[in-house]
Amino acid sequence: MTTNTAASATTGLDGTTSDGAPVSIQGLSRSFGAVRALDSLSLDIAPGELVALLGPSGCGKTTALRIVAGFETADSGTVTVDGKDVAAIPAARRDMGMVFQSYSLFPNMTALENVGFGLRMRKLNTAARVKKAAELLDMVGLSPQARQYPHQLSGGQQQRVALARALAIEPRVLLLDEPLSALDAKVRLQLREQIRTLQQRTGTTTLFVTHDQEEALSMADRVGVMREGRLEQVAVPSELYSRPASVFVAEFVGTMNRIPADYDGLDEVTVLGSAVPVAGDRPTDLTGAVDVLVRPEGLRVEAVPGGNGIVTGLTFLGSLTRVTVLLSGDVQVKVDKPSTAAASLVPGTSVQVRVAAGEPVLVAAAGGSGGSSARGVTSS
Amino acid sequence: MADSVTTAVAPEPAYSGARPGASRTRSDRVTRVLRALLRWAGVLPFTAYVAAGLLAPLVAIAIYSLQPNQGGFVASHATAPTLSNYDTALHGTYLTGLTNVLLLALATSVVPGVFGFLLAYAIHTARRGIVLRRVVITAAGVFANFGGVPLAFLFIATLSTTGIVTGWIKTLFNFDIWDHGFSLYNPYGVAVVYLYFQIPLMVLVILPALEGLRPAWREAAENLGGRSWHYWRHVAGPVLLPSFLGCVLLLFGSGLSAYATAEALTGGTIALTPIQIGSLLNGNVLAGQENLGYALGVILVVIIAVVMIGYVLLQRRAARWLRS
Amino acid sequence: MAAVVTAVEAAEQAPVPERPAAARRSFPVWRWVILLIAAAYFLIPLYAALRFAGFRAFTQVTSYPSFGSALLLSLRLALIATVLTLVLMVPTTVYVYLRLPSIRRIMEAITILPIVIPPIVLVIGVLKLAPGFLLATPNLLGLVYVVLAMPFAYRSLDAGLRSFDVRTLVEASNSLGAGWPTTLWRVVIPNLRTAMLSATVLTVALVLGEYTVASLDNFQTFPVWIVNFEQNSGPVSVAASLLALFVTWLLLMLIVTIGGRSARKRGGAEVALFSVSTAANVSATKGEPE
Numbered sequence: 004m005t006t007n008t009a010a011s012a013t014t015g016l017d018g019t020t021s022d023g024a025p026v027s028i029q030g031l032s033r034s035f036g037a038v039r040a041l042d043s044l045s046l047d048i049a050p051g052e053l054v055a056l057l058g059p060s061g062c063g064k065t066t067a068l069r070i071v072a073g074f075e076t077a078d079s080g081t082v083t084v085d086g087k088d089v090a091a092i093p094a095a096r097r098d099m100g101m102v103f104q105s106y107s108l109f110p111n112m113t114a115l116e117n118v119g120f121g122l123r124m125r126k127l128n129t130a131a132r133v134k135k136a137a138e139l140l141d142m143v144g145l146s147p148q149a150r151q152y153p154h155q156l157s158g159g160q161q162q163r164v165a166l167a168r169a170l171a172i173e174p175r176v177l178l179l180d181e182p183l184s185a186l187d188a189k190v191r192l193q194l195r196e197q198i199r200t201l202q203q204r205t206g207t208t209t210l211f212v213t214h215d216q217e218e219a220l221s222m223a224d225r226v227g228v229m230r231e232g233r234l235e236q237v238a239v240p241s242e243l244y245s246r247p248a249s250v251f252v253a254e255f256v257g258t259m260n261r262i263p264a265d266y267d268g269l270d271e272v273t274v275l276g277s278a279v280p281v282a283g284d285r286p287t288d289l290t291g292a293v294d295v296l297v298r299p300e301g302l303r304v305e306a307v308p309g310g311n312g313i314v315t316g317l318t319f320l321g322s323l324t325r326v327t328v329l330l331s332g333d334v335q336v337k338v339d340k341p342s343t344a345a346a347s348l349v350p351g352t353s354v355q356v357r358v359a360a361g362e363p364v365l366v367a368a369a370g371g372s373g374g375s376s377a378r379g380v381t382s383s
Numbered sequence: 384m385a386d387s388v389t390t391a392v393a394p395e396p397a398y399s400g401a402r403p404g405a406s407r408t409r410s411d412r413v414t415r416v417l418r419a420l421l422r423w424a425g426v427l428p429f430t431a432y433v434a435a436g437l438l439a440p441l442v443a444i445a446i447y448s449l450q451p452n453q454g455g456f457v458a459s460h461a462t463a464p465t466l467s468n469y470d471t472a473l474h475g476t477y478l479t480g481l482t483n484v485l486l487l488a489l490a491t492s493v494v495p496g497v498f499g500f501l502l503a504y505a506i507h508t509a510r511r512g513i514v515l516r517r518v519v520i521t522a523a524g525v526f527a528n529f530g531g532v533p534l535a536f537l538f539i540a541t542l543s544t545t546g547i548v549t550g551w552i553k554t555l556f557n558f559d560i561w562d563h564g565f566s567l568y569n570p571y572g573v574a575v576v577y578l579y580f581q582i583p584l585m586v587l588v589i590l591p592a593l594e595g596l597r598p599a600w601r602e603a604a605e606n607l608g609g610r611s612w613h614y615w616r617h618v619a620g621p622v623l624l625p626s627f628l629g630c631v632l633l634l635f636g637s638g639l640s641a642y643a644t645a646e647a648l649t650g651g652t653i654a655l656t657p658i659q660i661g662s663l664l665n666g667n668v669l670a671g672q673e674n675l676g677y678a679l680g681v682i683l684v685v686i687i688a689v690v691m692i693g694y695v696l697l698q699r700r701a702a703r704w705l706r707s
Numbered sequence: 708m709a710a711v712v713t714a715v716e717a718a719e720q721a722p723v724p725e726r727p728a729a730a731r732r733s734f735p736v737w738r739w740v741i742l743l744i745a746a747a748y749f750l751i752p753l754y755a756a757l758r759f760a761g762f763r764a765f766t767q768v769t770s771y772p773s774f775g776s777a778l779l780l781s782l783r784l785a786l787i788a789t790v791l792t793l794v795l796m797v798p799t800t801v802y803v804y805l806r807l808p809s810i811r812r813i814m815e816a817i818t819i820l821p822i823v824i825p826p827i828v829l830v831i832g833v834l835k836l837a838p839g840f841l842l843a844t845p846n847l848l849g850l851v852y853v854v855l856a857m858p859f860a861y862r863s864l865d866a867g868l869r870s871f872d873v874r875t876l877v878e879a880s881n882s883l884g885a886g887w888p889t890t891l892w893r894v895v896i897p898n899l900r901t902a903m904l905s906a907t908v909l910t911v912a913l914v915l916g917e918y919t920v921a922s923l924d925n926f927q928t929f930p931v932w933i934v935n936f937e938q939n940s941g942p943v944s945v946a947a948s949l950l951a952l953f954v955t956w957l958l959l960m961l962i963v964t965i966g967g968r969s970a971r972k973r974g975g976a977e978v979a980l981f982s983v984s985t986a987a988n989v990s991a992t993k994g995e996p997e
Contacts, residue, residue, distance in 0.1 A: 074602055094605045101606040107599035110704040111621040120617070124608030154703055165603075172607060425802040426810075432795060436854040437820055440832025447835060502745050505738040521963060525956050526749060532918045532930040533948035536937075537752040540759030540945050547755035579749070640825030643918035647934050657827045664831045664923060673831070680828035691823045 023051035023208035024085035024175035026071070031080035032232075033066055040066045042232035043080065051206040053199070054237075055219035057255070058229035064212045065180060067229075071210060072178050073097050084175060095124075100169030100207075101178040105185040107165055108153040114140060114164045115149040121172035139167040142201065159190035166198060170205060177202065177209040183218060195222055216256050220244070228252045250367040253296050260302065260336040263369060264295040272366055275330075275357050276311060279364060292369045299325060299339040301362035306348060310355035312336075314348045328356055441684070448677035468678035477679060480656040485686075487570045487655065488638030491577040496631040498578075499585025506586075507593045520590065523583035530580040535647035538576045542567055568649045576644055581634050588633065592626035595705035622704050629697035636690045639683065656683055753952075756945050764946035774947070777932030780845060784928065785914040787849035789907050792856045797903065800864040801895055805877060811865075818861040821854050829854070830920040845926040852914050859913070860906040867902025901965065908962045912955050 026048040033041040041063045048054045056064040069075040071082050073094030082089050089097055100121075108117050119136035127135070140146050143163040153161055162182050169177060179198070183191045199222045202209050213219050219226045220240040227237040228251070236248040247253035254261075264274035268290035271278045279295075304312075304326055315335070316327040324345035326338045338356060340348070348354065358364060449464035452471075471477060506519050529537075541548045544561050553559055566572050596619055604614040642657040651662050656679055663676030768774055803814055821829070833851055834842070841847045873895060880890040896903070918930040927935065929951065937944040 072602075072606060074605075094602075095608050095610055097606075099606065101603065103599045103603060105599075106597055107603045109600055109603070109618045109622075111618065120604070120609070121607035123617075124613060168603075168607070422806060425806060426799055428795060429799040432853070433817060433857075436833070436850065437824070437829070440829055440836055441824065443836050444828065444832040498741075498745075501741050505741045509738065521960070522749070524963075525959050528912060528916070528955055528959065529952055531916050532933050533916070533951045536933065536945045536948040537756045537952075539941070541752040541755035547758050548751060579752070582745070582748075636823065640827070642825065642827040643930070646922070647918065657825060660827050660831065661919075661923060664834070673835070676831060677835075680825075680831060684824055684828055687823050687825065691819065 023206050025050045026176055026208055026210065027081075027083040028067070028071070029081045029083070031067060031070060031077050031082065033063075033070065033075065033077050039232050041070075041077070041080075044229075044232070044234055045080075046227055046234065046237060048208055048210060050208055051203075052224045053202055053209040053211060053222060055211045055213060055223035055226045056229055057213060057216055057219040057226050059255075060214055061231075062229040063232040064214075064229050068178055068180055068210060068212045071176070072099055072101050097176075098172070098174055099176040099178055100172055100174035102162065102165045102169050102180065102182045104181045105158070106153075106161070108156075108161055108168075110153050113150050113152055114145060114156065117153070117164055118168045118171050121168065125172065136167075136171060139171045140164070142170075143167045143197065157190075158186045159194055162186065162194060163197070166201065170201065170207070173205075174207060177207040179209065179211040181213055184213070184215070191218075198222065220256065228255060230255075245363075247365065250296065250365065253365050258299055258337060259296050260299065261367075262295050262297065262330070262334055262336060263332060264293055264366075266290055266293045266366060272364075274364070277357055279358060289366060289368060294367045294369050295358075296365035296367055297358060297362060299337045301359050301364070302336060302338040302356055303359050304328060304338040304340055304348070304354050304356045306352050307355040308353050310353045312354050312356050314350050314352045314354055316350060317345065317348065326354075328354055330356065444677045444680050447674050448681050450674045452672055452674050468675045469682070471675055472678045472682060476654060477656070477659060477675075480654045480659045480679075481682070483570050483654050484639060484656045484683075487574055487577070488635045490574050491581050491638040492631045492634035495578055495581035495585050495634055496627065499582045499630075500589055500627060502582070503586045503590045503593055507590065519586065523586045525583075527580050527583040527587060530577075530641065531643035532647045534576060534579055535644050538567060538579075539648070542572070542575070568653060570653065570655065573645050573648060573653065573655070576648065577638055577641065581637065584637065585630055585634060588630045589623075589626060592623055592701060592705060596622065623701075625697040625701035626705070629694045629701060632690050632694040632697065636687050636694070639687055639690075753949075756949050760942045760946035760949060764940070764942035765950075767940075768943055768946050768950065771936075771943070773927070773932060773936070777927050777929045780927065781915050781929035784845065784849045784852060785911045787846065788852035788856060788914050789910045791849065791853045792860045792910050793903060793906065795853065796857065796860040796864060796906070797896070797899070798891070800861060800868065801873075801891065801899075804865065804868045804873065814861065815865075818858045822858050826855060826917075826919045827923075830923050833920075834924065842924075845924075845928075848921055848924055848926060848928070851920050852910070852917065855917070855920070856906075856910040856913055859909040863902045863905040863909065864899065867899045867905075870902075871898050873898075904965060905962050908958045912958050915951060916955065 028044060028046045028048075031041050031044040032039075044063070044067055046054070056067060058064050066075060070077050071089075073089070073092070076090075084097070084099075108114075109120065112120070115133065115136050118139050119132045122132040122135055137146065137149065140149050143166055145160060145163055145167070148156060148160060148164075153164075156164065165182070182198070183194055186194065195218060211219070211223060220243070223240065225237055225239055226243055228235045228243065230251050236243060236252045238246075238248075243252060243256050247256060253259050262274055264272050264279075266272045266289055272293065272295060273279070274295045274297075312328040312330040314326055315329045318325040318327070319342065320339075322342060323339045324342045326340055326345055326348055328336050328338060330336060336356060448468055449466070451465050451467050473481070502519075506516050509515050538546075540546055542560075542565075543549065549560060567576070600618050600622075601614055604618055609617065640657065642661060645653055645655055645658055646661060649658070651658055651665070660676045660679050660683070663672045663679070800814075803811060830851065833847070837847055841850070876894050876898070877890055880894045885893070914928075916930060917928070918934070921928040922931050922934070929947075933944050933947045933951070936947070
C-alpha cells in the first residue's frame with residue numbers, strides 16, 4: 004500500500020498549482036440484501052490520475068463511486084483520501100466534486116448560479132463567486148450561456164456546466180458517474196476530449212465510471228475492469244488490450260474472436276489447422292477441446308479455393324476492412340485486413356483463415372467465458 | 384385554365400394553380416375556405432354544446448344581473464341596465480357573505496395546503512414507501528371526491544350536538560364543545576368539514592411535484608457542501624414553490640365554489656355567497672330577487688377567474704422547471 | 708466517530724472494522740405523527756357515521772319507496788349523462804387530437820371552465836334560459852351534467868390518446884384501406900377503452916353525488932333525497948350517505964384496478980386518474996362534487 008504524501012503538482016490556468024489528492028480504496032464490500040454489489044474492492048489512485056472503472060451494468064462500479072462520494076456506506080473496507088479515512092466525514096464535507104449521469108443541474112438557477120453554488124456553500128462573497136464561476140464557465144466554453152437556465156441548454160451543454168460546477172470548488176477528487184451515457188454519439192466524443200483536457204489541466208485525481216470500453220480506454224490513465232463486484236484487472240489501456248488478465252477482460256475490451264481448438268495439455272494448441280506452441284505459463288486445468296481467443300488483427304485471411312471458411316460480410320472501416328468469415332462448425336470470426344487487399348473478398352468467396360505468426364492467443368475453456376488465463380504464442 | 388401566365392422558357396402545365404407563385408384564382412380561394420370550414424366542422428357539435436350549455440347561461444346571468452330587482456313582481460319588459468344589484472351585493476348581509484366565503488376559502492386553502500404538503504412529504508420520504516404511497520394516493524383520490532351531501536352527514540354524525548366525537552370529548556374531558564362556542568353551522572365549523580376534501584386534493588396535486596424533485600439535485604447539493612437546510616432553501620423550495628402556490632390557489636377556488644356541503648349542513652342559513660345565491664334563486668327568501676343572485680354569481684365568477692389564471696401561470700412555471 | 712486512520716494503519720488492520728451507519732436524513736417521528744393525525748381525521752368520521760346510523764338504519768334505507776325512485780332517477784341521469792358525454796367527447800377529442808392539434812390548448816382552457824364556474828352559478832343561468840319543455844323534465848339535469856363532466860372526460864380521453872401512438876396507427880389503418888369510420892371504430896376506440904372507462908366512472912360518480920344543480924332544479928335525485936329525508940330520520944340519511952360513499956369508492960377502485968391492469972399489459976405506468984398533466988390544467992378530481 005503506497006502512502007502518497009508528495010502529491011504531483013500541476014500548474015493551473017492562473018499559474019497556481021493544484022494538487023490532486025491520492026485516493027486509496029481498500030477491501031470495500033457492500034451487499035444489498037442477498038446481492039453482493041462489491042466484493043472486497045481495492046484500488047489506489049495516484050494524485051492527478053484519471054482511473055476509469057469499467058464494467059457491465061450491475062458490476063458494482065457505481066456503488067463504489069457513491070461510497071467514495073459518501074452517498075452510500077460500505078459494509079466493510081476503507082476509503083482514504085490523502086491519508087485520511089473519509090468514513091466519518093459526511094458527503095457535504097468531503098471536498099469532492101461529482102458529475103452525475105444527467106439532469107443534476109438545479110433547474111431554478113442559471114448556469115452561472117449553478118456553477119457558483121459550491122462556492123456559495125463555502126461562503127465566498129458574491130463578487131469572488133461570480134468571478135470564479137465565470138472563469139470556469141469560460142473553461143468549458145459556455146460563457147455565452149451563463150445566464151441561461153438548464154432547460155434552455157442541450158444535454159451536452161448541461162453536462163459541461165455540471166463539470167464546471169464540480170471543478171469550481173477545486174475538489175481534491177473528481178467523481179464522474181457515467182457522465183456521457185445520456186448524450187448522443189457526436190456530443191459524447193467532443194465531451195470526452197474536453198473532460199480529459201480539463202482534468203489534466205487542473206491535475207485533479209479523478210475516478211470515472213462507465214460501461215463504454217471505448218470511452219474508458221481513450222480517456223483514462225488506467226482502467227479497472229469490474230465484474231460482479233470484483234476488479235478483474237487494473238492496467239493501462241494498452242496492457243488491458245494486449246495482455247488481458249482473464250477471458251472476461253479479453254472479451255469485454257475490444258473485439259475478440261473465439262475459435263474452438265485442441266490443446267494437448269502440454270506444449271501445443273491446435274487452432275485453424277496450425278499448431279501454436281504454448282510458451283510461458285501452461286494452462287493447468289485445461290486439456291482437449293478448448294477455445295482460443297484472438298483479436299481480428301491477429302488473424303490472416305486469403306482467398307483460397309476450398310479453404311476453411313466462407314466470407315459472409317465486409318465492414319469498411321477506413322484503412323482497414325473487417326471481414327466476417329464463417330468457419331466450419333458454425334464459428335464466425337472477424338478478420339481485419341487492409342482495405343485495398345480486402346476488396347476482392349466478396350461474400351461467398353472461399354478463404355483460408357489462420358493465426359498470424361507471433362500473435363499471442365489466450366486459451367480458455369470451451370464454450371463460455373471464464374476459464375483460465377494461460378497464453379499460447381505462435382512461433383512459426 | 385389555360386390563361387395563366389406563360390413564360391418563354393418553361394412549358395406550361397396542363398392545370399393551373401399548381402406552380403408556386405401561380406396566380407390565385409377565385410375558385411382556389413373558395414376551395415380553400417370551404418376546406419377550412421370542413422376541417423372546423425368536426426368540432427361543431429362540441430362548440431354548439433358548450434355555447435348553449437356553458438357560455439349562454441353565463442351571458443344570461445351577466446345580462447340579468449344588470450336588471451333591477453322587482454321585489455315581488457317580474458317586470459314584463461327589460462329596463463335599462465343598472466348596477467343596483469351590485470350595490471346591494473357589496474353591502475349588508477351580502478357583503479358579509481362575500482367576506483365570509485373569502486375567509487373560508489383562504490383558511491381552507493392555506494391550512495390544507497401546509498398539512499397536505501407535509502403529508503405528501505411524509506409519504507414521499509418513507510423508506511418502504513411503495514405500499515404506503517399506493518394506499519395514500521388511492522385514499523386521497525377517493526376522499527377528494529367525498530364532498531357534498533354525504534360528507535355533511537358524516538360530520539353531523541361526528542360533531543353535531545349529538546355527534547359521536549362530541550360525546551367522546553364530553554365523557555373523556557367533561558367538556559362540551561358546543562357549549563364553548565363550537566358550531567358546525569357557522570363558517571368555522573364548515574371549514575373543519577371542508578378540510579376533508581381539500582387536504583386530499585392538495586396531496587394529489589403536490590405529490591407529482593415532489594416526485595419531480597430529482598435525487599441528483601439533492602445529492603449534487605450535498606456533494607457541493609450543502610446540508611438539508613441549504614438544499615431546501617436554494618433548490619427544493621424555489622422549485623416547489625410555484626406548484627405549492629398553484630395548488631393553494633386551486634384549493635382556494637374549490638373552497639369558494641363549494642355549495643352542497645354547506646347547504647346540506649346548514650339548510651341554507653349560513654352567510655356564504657354560494658348559499659345566498661341558492662336562497663335567492665329558490666325563492667326561499669323573497670320572490671323576485673333573482674337578479675341580485677345573478678349579480679352575486681358574476682362577482683363570484685370574476686374572483687375565481689382571477690384565481691384560476693394565477694393557478695395556470697404558476698403551473699406553467701412549475702412544469703418548466705420540473706420537466707427540465 | 709470513526710477514528711481517523713492513516714493509509715498505512717488501514718493496510719495493517721485486517722479485517723477492517725465495520726463502519727457506523729451514517730445518520731439517516733430525517734427523523735421518522737414527525738412522519739408518523741402526521742400520518743396518525745391524518746388517519747384520525749379521515750377515518751373517525753366514517754366510524755362515527757357508522758355508529759350514528761346504526762345497523763338498523765341500513766336495513767331501513769331501502770325500504771322507503773322514495774329512496775327507490777330517487778336512486779333510480781340518479782341512475783337514469785347517470786346513464787343519459789354518460790352516453791351523451793361519450794358520444795360528444797370521444798369523437799371531438801379524437802378529432803382535435805388528430806386534425807386540429809393547434810387548438811388543443813384552447814380545448815384545455817374551455818374544458819377547465821366548468822370547474823372554474825361554480826355549479827351554483829351555472830345552474831341559475833341554465834334555469835333562466837332553459838325552454839319550458841326541458842324545465843319540466845329531469846332530463847335537463849342530464850344535459851347539464853354533460854357540461855359538468857366535460858373536464859374529466861376530456862382529460863381522461865386526451866391522456867388516453869397520448870398513451871399510444873394514435874397518429875401512426877391511424878396512418879397505418881388508412882394505408883391498409885380503411886376509411887375514417889372503420890378506423891375510428893376498430894383502431895382508435897378499442898385503444899381508448901381504459902380512458903373511456905375512466906371518463907364513464909368519473910361521470911357516474913359525479914352524477915350520483917351531484918346536489919347543487921338537482922336541488923335548484925327541484926328534482927329529487929339521490930343526494931337531494933338524502934338531504935330532504937333528514938327531516939324524517941337522521942340515521943337513515945347518514946346510512947344512505949355511507950352507502951353513497953361506498954359506491955363511489957367501489958367505482959373509483961374499479962377504474963384503478965382495470966386501468967392499472969390494462970396499462971401494465973401495455974407496459975405503461977399506473978393509470979393517472981388524478982393527475983396534473985402539463986401546463987394549463989387542473990387535476991382530474993375537483994374538491995367538492997356538486
